[in-house]
Amino acid sequence: MTSDASPQPIQSAKSAVESLAAVLGAALPGTLASADDPANALLHDAGVARAVVGRLRREGSGAGNDGLCRWLYDAFQSNLPEIQLAVLRFVPALAGVYMSRAVSRKPLAGFEAVLLALYAHAAAQRGSGEAETVSLPNLANPSVYHDAKVPPKTKAAELDVAVLSPALEPHGTMRATRRARIVGAVLELYHGKLAIMPLSSKMEFCEFCVAWTGNRSKLDDKPRVAAASEPAAAEEKLRRVPLPWELFQPVLRIVAHCLLGPTNSDELKTQATRAAECMYWRAAETMDARSVLATRSLVRLSQMTEEPIPEPSFSGAVETNMAELEAMRANILSNKN
Amino acid sequence: MAAAMAESDNNGSEVSPGGGGRDSASAAAAVASPVKAKARALLELETASAAAAASESSEARVDDGNIQEAESSLREGLSLNYEEARALLGRLEYQRGNVEAALRVFDGIDLQAAIQRFQPSLSEKPPSKRSNKLRSDSSNSGSQHAASLVLEAIYLKSMSLQKLGKAVEAAQQCRSVLDAVESIFQRGIPDVMVEQKLQETVSKSVELLPELWKQAGAYQEALASYRRALLSQWNLDDDCCTRIQKRFAVFLLYGGVEASPPSLASQTEGSYVPKNNLEEAILLLMIILKKWYLGKTHWDPSVMEHLTFALSLCGQTSVLAKHLEEVLPGIYPRTGRWYSLALCNYAASHNEAALNLLRKLLNKNESPGDIMALLLAAKLCSSDYSLASEGVEYARRAVTNVDSSDGHLKSAALHFLGSCLAKKSRIATSDHQRSLLQTESLKSLSEAISLDRHNPDLIYDMGIEYAEQRNMQAALKCAKEFIDATGGSVSKGWRLLSLVLSAQQRYSEAEVVTDAALDETTKWEQGPLLRIKAKLKVAQSLPMEAVEAYRALLALVQAQRKAYGTVKNGTEEVDNKVSEFEVWQGLANLYASLSYWRDAEICLQKAKALKSFSAITLHAEGYTREVREQTQDALAAYFNAVSTEVEHVPSKVSIGALLSKQGPKYLPVARSFLSDALRHEPTNRMAWFYLGKVHKHDGRLADAADCFQAASMLEESDPIESFRSL
Numbered sequence A: 001m002t003s004d005a006s007p008q009p010i011q012s013a014k015s016a017v018e019s020l021a022a023v024l025g026a027a028l029p030g031t032l033a034s035a036d037d038p039a040n041a042l043l044h045d046a047g048v049a050r051a052v053v054g055r056l057r058r059e060g061s062g063a064g065n066d067g068l069c070r071w072l073y074d075a076f077q078s079n080l081p082e083i084q085l086a087v088l089r090f091v092p093a094l095a096g097v098y099m100s101r102a103v104s105r106k107p108l109a110g111f112e113a114v115l116l117a118l119y120a121h122a123a124a125q126r127g128s129g130e131a132e133t134v135s136l137p138n139l140a141n142p143s144v145y146h147d148a149k150v151p152p153k154t155k156a157a158e159l160d161v162a163v164l165s166p167a168l169e170p171h172g173t174m175r176a177t178r179r180a181r182i183v184g185a186v187l188e189l190y191h192g193k194l195a196i197m198p199l200s201s202k203m204e205f206c207e208f209c210v211a212w213t214g215n216r217s218k219l220d221d222k223p224r225v226a227a228a229s230e231p232a233a234a235e236e237k238l239r240r241v242p243l244p245w246e247l248f249q250p251v252l253r254i255v256a257h258c259l260l261g262p263t264n265s266d267e268l269k270t271q272a273t274r275a276a277e278c279m280y281w282r283a284a285e286t287m288d289a290r291s292v293l294a295t296r297s298l299v300r301l302s303q304m305t306e307e308p309i310p311e312p313s314f315s316g317a318v319e320t321n322m323a324e325l326e327a328m329r330a331n332i333l334s335n336k337n
Numbered sequence B: 001m002a003a004a005m006a007e008s009d010n011n012g013s014e015v016s017p018g019g020g021g022r023d024s025a026s027a028a029a030a031v032a033s034p035v036k037a038k039a040r041a042l043l044e045l046e047t048a049s050a051a052a053a054a055s056e057s058s059e060a061r062v063d064d065g066n067i068q069e070a071e072s073s074l075r076e077g078l079s080l081n082y083e084e085a086r087a088l089l090g091r092l093e094y095q096r097g098n099v100e101a102a103l104r105v106f107d108g109i110d111l112q113a114a115i116q117r118f119q120p121s122l123s124e125k126p127p128s129k130r131s132n133k134l135r136s137d138s139s140n141s142g143s144q145h146a147a148s149l150v151l152e153a154i155y156l157k158s159m160s161l162q163k164l165g166k167a168v169e170a171a172q173q174c175r176s177v178l179d180a181v182e183s184i185f186q187r188g189i190p191d192v193m194v195e196q197k198l199q200e201t202v203s204k205s206v207e208l209l210p211e212l213w214k215q216a217g218a219y220q221e222a223l224a225s226y227r228r229a230l231l232s233q234w235n236l237d238d239d240c241c242t243r244i245q246k247r248f249a250v251f252l253l254y255g256g257v258e259a260s261p262p263s264l265a266s267q268t269e270g271s272y273v274p275k276n277n278l279e280e281a282i283l284l285l286m287i288i289l290k291k292w293y294l295g296k297t298h299w300d301p302s303v304m305e306h307l308t309f310a311l312s313l314c315g316q317t318s319v320l321a322k323h324l325e326e327v328l329p330g331i332y333p334r335t336g337r338w339y340s341l342a343l344c345n346y347a348a349s350h351n352e353a354a355l356n357l358l359r360k361l362l363n364k365n366e367s368p369g370d371i372m373a374l375l376l377a378a379k380l381c382s383s384d385y386s387l388a389s390e391g392v393e394y395a396r397r398a399v400t401n402v403d404s405s406d407g408h409l410k411s412a413a414l415h416f417l418g419s420c421l422a423k424k425s426r427i428a429t430s431d432h433q434r435s436l437l438q439t440e441s442l443k444s445l446s447e448a449i450s451l452d453r454h455n456p457d458l459i460y461d462m463g464i465e466y467a468e469q470r471n472m473q474a475a476l477k478c479a480k481e482f483i484d485a486t487g488g489s490v491s492k493g494w495r496l497l498s499l500v501l502s503a504q505q506r507y508s509e510a511e512v513v514t515d516a517a518l519d520e521t522t523k524w525e526q527g528p529l530l531r532i533k534a535k536l537k538v539a540q541s542l543p544m545e546a547v548e549a550y551r552a553l554l555a556l557v558q559a560q561r562k563a564y565g566t567v568k569n570g571t572e573e574v575d576n577k578v579s580e581f582e583v584w585q586g587l588a589n590l591y592a593s594l595s596y597w598r599d600a601e602i603c604l605q606k607a608k609a610l611k612s613f614s615a616i617t618l619h620a621e622g623y624t625r626e627v628r629e630q631t632q633d634a635l636a637a638y639f640n641a642v643s644t645e646v647e648h649v650p651s652k653v654s655i656g657a658l659l660s661k662q663g664p665k666y667l668p669v670a671r672s673f674l675s676d677a678l679r680h681e682p683t684n685r686m687a688w689f690y691l692g693k694v695h696k697h698d699g700r701l702a703d704a705a706d707c708f709q710a711a712s713m714l715e716e717s718d719p720i721e722s723f724r725s726l
Helices: A013-027 A038-044 A046-057 A067-077 A081-088 A091-102 A109-125 A176-191 A199-213 A245-260 A266-286 A289-303 A316-334 B002-014 B019-031 B033-054 B059-076 B082-095 B099-107 B111-123 B130-163 B167-184 B196-216 B219-231 B238-254 B277-293 B301-313 B317-326 B334-347 B351-361 B371-381 B385-401 B407-426 B431-451 B456-468 B472-485 B491-503 B507-519 B527-539 B543-564 B580-593 B597-610 B615-627 B631-644 B649-659 B664-680 B685-697 B701-715
Strands: A132-136 A160-165
Touching: A013 A038, A013 A046, A013 A067, A013 A081, A038 A046, A038 A081, A046 A067, A046 A091, A046 A199, A067 A081, A067 A109, A081 A109, A091 A109, A091 A176, A091 A199, A109 A176, A132 B277, A176 A245, A199 A245, A199 A266, A245 A266, A245 A289, A245 B238, A245 B301, A266 A289, A266 B371, A266 B407, A289 B301, A289 B317, A289 B334, B082 B099, B082 B130, B099 B130, B111 B130, B111 B167, B130 B167, B130 B196, B167 B196, B167 B219, B196 B219, B196 B238, B219 B238, B238 B277, B238 B301, B277 B301, B277 B317, B301 B317, B317 B334, B334 B351, B334 B371, B351 B371, B371 B385, B371 B407, B385 B407, B407 B431, B407 B456, B431 B456, B456 B472, B456 B491, B472 B491, B491 B507, B491 B527, B507 B527, B527 B543, B527 B580, B543 B580, B580 B597, B580 B615, B597 B615, B615 B631, B615 B649, B631 B649, B649 B664, B649 B685, B664 B685, B685 B701
Parallel strands: none
Antiparallel strands: A132 A160
16 A cells, blocks of 8 residues: 555655665665665666666556556656666667567557657757757868868858757657658657666667567578577567658667767677678668668678777887896885885 | 086975985995996986087087086985986886886875976976087986986886776876876977977877766766867877777767767867767767878777768768768779768769669679679669669579578569569550560569568568459558557558558548557657548549548648658658648549539649649649530540659549540541550559440440459449558
8 A cells, every 4th residue: 555655756766766665565676775985886787777678678668557667757856967867778778678668559558648748858968959950061171180272261151050859849749640751759858868877778779679560680590509699488579660851860779879989898789790780671561761871881781890090109118228227127116105 | 617516406305205205215325336327427428419519519518518417417426316217117117017016116106296396397388598508508418317217117107007907096096197288288289399209109198088087887987088089289290190080980880989079278269169979989980080191190990990880870972972082092992982882872862873782782793693792783773664674683692592591682673673673564565565574573572482471571472462453352451461560550551551551442441440550659750541531422423521520631731841841851751641632633623522622623633733734733724624525625625644754643634535425537536645645554453444344336246345354343443542651
């Protein structure tokens, strides 16, 4: 009966932890409550991630009365930046499970409430949802990074303006035909915070990406071992989902980060490479030219080695001073400066 | 003079820091002084000789200078500078791979003290007198050398810390090198008179610093140091600068860090200043490519791939095509370049250019079996009736050439083959050929589905093909399956289902489906569904509700026009739009069918105002004349419509129908018009009906019966709107 009581609004990292513990119970690691930095633990603790993601992926999650979805919604609406980050950490699992199940048309009001809250935040961040545009440079004119031989024209040449992300219209409910746009915008929000997301969150994203594309990759040509590829019994199989450009593009940008970003993780790069290949074949399936170009480049880049930073080079001149240096070395090191 | 120099040397000794270590070093130096002094003297003598050679002093003066310099170096050799000794020793350890030992040696260096000692002489202007100038130049060179040693030591310290996994400390040390250099050369490093070793250390430090910050996870600092590297004057060579630019572009593109724009302080009048990550990355990549065109740097294939990714993200594939075209021969195989250019053009809706490139690529003397190019060519042709035949050939070659173990690509090839065959069947010149093509199309699509069972696009296209062939039961099944497979998220699936149900005359069910679709669609995109709803009302003989539906549609269309104005970036898909013209036309048709002539005329005038010469409008005008028995005016309007659009089927049907009532002598012409209409639209039931009448009047009863039967069958499967509208 106490669980039916209306939850207290989340006002701090500590209260967020307490209300999450009320939802997940024993599944949540005990160390979380006593953590010095609860918000950091929510974002980075492996035990928390296992508990939350495991619950999200469980069959039957995401309904209107789902307590975890309620927690995610309340935590994000707390407007505490560090708590909002912790919620964003679970976007891969949230979006991944949601899109796969939405195709089956199961009741998912809980997931949708969280996604719509994130979407509204993304729209507000863009000043009432304005489109993100890109102005392309014209190298005939000077820029901050280069000079042009020709003197600047009296009238500035009109720049090519391209739309990177279309405007975000307000949405109070999740409609099927807007699903991809809403989830795409949520992924863009996640993309903007990738630098501070934990590795496990990115690994999850690449896994869901592979599932969304229909698990197609050259690596799959050989028959797979059934036991290894089967998901856990309690988890539903992920399904192939429609990937219109408004969803395909933010997915691609996140995969590109996992593949080529500053995170030094071979495991992540391997998973991202697989995701990129799956997306390439998905694009080839319909010969969507823009998608083919972008994914083909990603796959090619995954096969190129990074040019190393030059090591210091030494001239041979030092040899002539070897005797004196040896003597000095003995003296200095013996004093243990 | 000699006494003054000796005194100066003594002063230097007195102010040296690190007493204990200093004494030990001095002692060590004293022990080895003969060899050290001799080596240093030789070095100084060479320097003096070089300086003398460059000057215009008299021969006697040169001799004097050499002697004096030799004396000076001998004195200096007696006591080695503290920092220099540490620097040399540390470098030795680093070279040997003793990173920790090197670090201990470097720790003893006080960079600030060393810099303070270097700064005055390095920045001092040379005096005007010749003899002083000679000495000053020599001194300057010596100071640079000393500075170079110390700065290199701190750089190596940074490298040592990096190797020990201490990225933050490494970055801080590296930054101190750059700070020191900036304080020494307050107006930037000059292009000349800089010791090579010093420049090398500076360049390496500039390049290293952002990488260290990245490793440390301090991305904002990395960002700032990249910009510092590129915007301050470090006298970097082209290769070094290019490497930094590329790494910075990669960091901007993929780093997941939201960067603030470069400072306006670096902006000059009329300069382009990027305002977000993607713009800055694209600018840098373009600059690198331009350097390559100018021969300043070597080709790096990853640069073009990064640029491709960046420009594809924002849909600027036309710009990408220009850059691909500018790449000199020898970098890409020409078929590879053609394929890339074809993709760029296709993505930019330059279909003709794309297809021409593919034709060259797929020429028998080039790469006729290139699977990806064949698929792309088939895709291009599948959207144009006149190219359908060519597309069939490409798709067939793709099916033939694809690796049999690659079921995925084979499925895609079969899919395109089915689509092209379906397109080709629409313009078939005989019933037999059409039937053959349609059968083959379904066969290809079925085979494709067997290879890729969960591809909704295949299911949808199969449904369309069944519908066009008037197999409504199968089409219905496909439509439902498509909606299930996509979770109702693709509008055309709802529309297909609704049209199929309308074709089965299950209008109320079609309406339920349309209403469900409207619930799942945002207001802005409801146009096509509202149009279907209006036509469903017409089909159910509910004129007042039809008028209401059309009014709702008109309100939406007009609101869209005001909101978008002239559409610059067509983010809205074309097939999601309903034009205001067709709404007025629909209302005109509705009023005409109700014999509300005045209202029909008003709507027609509005439609004409939007599109002056339209076969549809002229046909509607003809219809209003016809039903008021103004036969000649009606015929005139119909003929005008056919003149405007040669293949306008409704007008041909109307002409045939009207002529067939004008007496026996007009029957052959009527028959000709009706047959022509059926050639274009074999499922036009009214054409079959009137053709049957023509045959009946001419006494060909068997033919007439066949036509009436066809009309009757088609009436049972006639959608309210053509499936081609999907």
